[in-house]
Structures are given as C-alpha cells and as structure tokens.
Amino acid sequence: METQEIDGNDTPISEQNSNNILLAAKTIKAAETLLITAGAGIGVDSGLPDFRGNQGFWKVHPNYLKEGLSFADLANPKWFDRDPHKAWGFYGYRYQLYRDTLPHRGFQLLKKWQDQRVTPGFVVTSNVDGHFQKAGFAAASVHECHGSIHYLQCAESCRNKIWTLDALTFDIDPVNLVARGKLPTCPNCGKVARPNILMFGDYYWLPDRADLQRQSLILWQQKIIDRNIVTIEMGAGSTIASIRNYSENMPGKLIRINPREAQGPKGTLSISLPALAALEAIDLALANF
Numbered sequence: 001m002e003t004q005e006i007d008g009n010d011t012p013i014s015e016q017n018s019n020n021i022l023l024a025a026k027t028i029k030a031a032e033t034l035l036i037t038a039g040a041g042i043g044v045d046s047g048l049p050d051f052r053g054n055q056g057f058w059k060v061h062p063n064y065l066k067e068g069l070s071f072a073d074l075a076n077p078k079w080f081d082r083d084p085h086k087a088w089g090f091y092g093y094r095y096q097l098y099r100d101t102l103p104h105r106g107f108q109l110l111k112k113w114q115d116q117r118v119t120p121g122f123v124v125t126s127n128v129d130g131h132f133q134k135a136g137f138a139a140a141s142v143h144e145c146h147g148s149i150h151y152l153q154c155a156e157s158c159r160n161k162i163w164t165l166d167a168l169t170f171d172i173d174p175v176n177l178v179a180r181g182k183l184p185t186c187p188n189c190g191k192v193a194r195p196n197i198l199m200f201g202d203y204y205w206l207p208d209r210a211d212l213q214r215q216s217l218i219l220w221q222q223k224i225i226d227r228n229i230v231t232i233e234m235g236a237g238s239t240i241a242s243i244r245n246y247s248e249n250m251p252g253k254l255i256r257i258n259p260r261e262a263q264g265p266k267g268t269l270s271i272s273l274p275a276l277a278a279l280e281a282i283d284l285a286l287a288n289f
C-alpha cells in the first residue's frame with residue numbers, strides 16, 4: 001500500500017493509480033449499471049470534516065477535546081436524555097453544516113455516469129448528510145444505511161413515527177457547542193426529538209425509513225442480477241466496515257477510491273486518491289476513449 005501524502009489537486013498520481021484510473025474508466029464504460037457506495041471520506045472534498053477520525057474532528061471542535069469527548073462519545077442517544085441542549089448542539093451544528101454545504105463536483109460526475117448506463121443504478125451510503133439527494137440523485141434509488149439528519153423521531157420512540165426536519169434553525173453557542181432555546185419536540189408526547197440516525201449503543205433508532213430504502217435496494221439487486229454491474233466505492237473506512245463489506249459482496253468489478261485504505265480483495269481496482277481527484281481523473285479518461 002502506498003504511503004504518499006495526499007493533498008488535494010496537487011496530488012501526484014502514481015503509476016499504479018494512473019493504470020487503475022484507465023482500467024476504472026474502461027470498466028465503467030462497459031458497465032450496464034453502476035452501484036455507488038460511500039462513506040464519510042467522500043464529503044471531505046465538499047469541505048466537510050471526516051467526523052469518524054477523531055483527529056480531524058477534534059481539530060474542528062477543540063472544545064470537545066477539552067471535555068475528553070470523542071465523536072463516538074457524542075454520537076450516543078444518552079445525551080438526549082441527559083442533556084438535550086448538548087445533544088442538539090452536536091447534531092444541530094452538523095445539520096446546519098450539511099445544509100449549508102454543497103456536494104462537490106464528483107457527485108455530478110457519478111450521476112452523469114449512472115444516467116448514461118442502460119439500467120438505472122443505486123446508491124448505498126453510511127453518510128447522514130443527504131448529499132446524494134441534494135446532488136440530484138433520485139431519493140428512491142438511495143439507501144442511507146445509518147439514517148438521515150434530515151429526519152426526526154421521538155428520543156423515547158413513544159411511537160414509530162419519523163418526520164422531516166424542515167427549515168429548522170438552531171442557535172448554537174459557538175464556544176461550547178450547546179444549543180440554546182427551543183429544541184425540536186415529539187408531536188405525540190411533547191418530549192425532545194432526535195435525528196433519525198443510528199448512533200453508537202442505540203436501542204431507540206427507528207429503522208423503518210432505512211428498511212424501506214433497503215427493500216428498494218433488494219428489488220433493484222434482483223433486477224440487475226444478470227447485468228454487468230460495477231461498484232464504485234468512495235471514502236469508506238475499515239473501522240466501521242459495513243460499506244466496504246457491502247461493496248465487496250456485490251457481484252462484478254469493484255473500484256475502491258480511498259486515499260489511505262484503497263486495498264481490497266483480489267481484482268479490486270484500487271485508487272489511492274481523494275474522491276474528487278479520482279473521479280475527475282476517471283472522467284477525463286472516459287472523455288478520451
């Protein structure tokens with residue numbers, strides 16, 4: 001595996017990456033349908049911090065470092081019970097960040113390639129930011145396996161209801177990231193609401209919305225079983241390997257784009273670059289065929 005420093009557009013493209021970029025373009029060109037899978041790393045080029053890596057997370061939020069709180073400590077449903085203003089400081093900040101950030105051009109390239117194939121494709125993402133839909137992907141063809149920050153549920157799951165978090169603005173103390181004032185509440189019991197996101201140690205997450213998306217994904221998989229399918233995976237880490245495992249279990253070729261962990265099972269087309277740089281290079285190669 002390569003250990004070179006990767007830094008945006010100045011990244012030197014190694015020979016192995018160049019070869020695999022060409023092979024990836026050829027593979028995509030021949031594909032009848034494309035599955036796109038993504039983890040947190042895809043959002044880095046949009047300007048989003050990689051929340052899964054504590055280093056990056058603490059750099060953005062030094063106050064949490066002072067409190068000794070990691071991403072996993074904060075992404076825990078207990079805060080909605082213990083200190084809902086702190087819980088909503090964390091999630092309200094992320095909601096506003098995702099809402100105010102535009103998905104990078106790589107999303108448009110992926111959508112263009114998917115639209116050019118004979119059979120519609122699908123997206124599987126562990127990201128909760130809703131950026132695939134924001135970039136124009138049809139909601140019916142996206143599976144958000146960890147839920148979405150744009151949907152709410154009762155923190156106590158008083159009933160199986162999920163509703164949208166429409167145009168809500170949070171007043172968040174910029175120093176300690178604690179939400180001030182009114183918080184979203186459950187329309188049924190009046191207690192605090194929480195994002196419909198699968199958190200760590202989460203027994204209260206309502207999976208109904210994600211389950212419906214998963215059923216659509218299974219139907220799609222049944223339809224494309226005999227097709228030449230190619231999976232393009234971006235920014236999926238090995239710590240929580242659900243996206244990587246899913247990509248590896250798909251039939252057909254796997255293109256794995258990841259600046260640090262591009263390795264995969266035999267036959268994987270590994271590209272050790274950030275998502276946007278890799279997608280732009282593949283697009284250029286496609287245009288030259």
Ligand SMILES: [Zn+2]
Binds near residue numbers: 154156
């Ligand atoms: Zn309730």
